[in-house]
């Protein structure tokens with residue numbers, strides 16, 4: 266019997282969208298308008314509608330989407346912004362890019378999203394905003410976080426970089442806060458053919474300010490009223506994202522179905538992330554394995570590719586040593602055990618069965634069992 270085909274962690278090569286993506290690229294090349302052109306304008310309207318917001322503003326990356334949202338709220342030097350310790354480092358880097366100070370707090374043990382009590386305990390006179398992260402595609406405990414924010418008059422900028430089309434108690438993520446940030450990095454649930462991002466907001470003033478900030482601080486051409494940045498979504502990315510956006514609902518349904526199969530098939534003893542909200546869009550499917558390295562090697566030997574999101578809590582990263590003022594034992598412990606199994610809309614039910622069987626075979630002889 267020949268070895269079964271490898272199961273990649275993600276496959277970004279041509280897929281069902283290939284013809285639409287090529288047509289989009291050709292359209293931009295033929296038009297010869299590459300920055301802040303008609304594709305960006307059309308995508309902004311389409312993405313705002315898909316996200317349930319009044320406005321979407323295309324920017325250079327998800328990181329910039331967070332940073333520019335904070336700047337649009339006049340948050341910067343001397344201000345503190347609370348960020349969970351288990352997330353992509355870019356969440357906290359965005360706070361630093363905005364000139365503010367990230368304050369790292371612990372996460373909940375069952376969902377690894379921001380712990381609202383830890384957030385409350387970290388509020389000081391300097392705190393201006395909270396950046397909750399909808400980690401792995403699952404909304405953070407926003408009711409609890411909103412109550413901290415309203416009690417202390419803090420802004421909320423949601424990090425939705427892993428949560429395209431996710432809903433929180435049935436309502437689209439990002440739509441009940443001042444602003445929310447999305448990434449279109451190629452591996453995200455909606456990805457381009459390079460870097461890209463967007464801010465959504467339903468506040469007209471915030472939307473205008475971000476449009477100004479992303480384009481060098483120009484109010485109109487040649488009139489720089491503030492020191493903005495160069496962070497514009499380009500037309501090539503916007504055109505590709507427009508080609509893919511109509512497919513995103515079906516891809517999201519596919520992700521949820523595959524995640525549901527993992528939950529049925531994986532050994533019960535293996536810790537997974539609890540699904541607190543059915544609006545979870547399963548950007549990733551991590552498990553917590555005390556013997557992670559061995560499990561990863563076992564799966565690799567079976568041709569199954571896995572990744573770690575994330576190998577360190579932000580408090581453990583040298584870059585954030587100055588901001589690790591709160592202990593984050595839950596994030597630190599999780600960082601030592603997390604292993605993301607392959608989950609993408611291109612995988613089949615057979616792929617999931619193979620992964621689950623391989624995990625079960627490993628679990629039999631290990632503590633993970």
Ligand SMILES: *Cc1c(COP(=O)(O)O)cnc(C)c1O
Pocket residue numbers: 325326327328329352353355356398424426427447448449450460461462
């Ligand atoms: C991807 C990601 C970011 C950063 O987005 P970029 O487009 O890569 O800058 C920020 N936060 C989270 C949670 C992410 O997954």
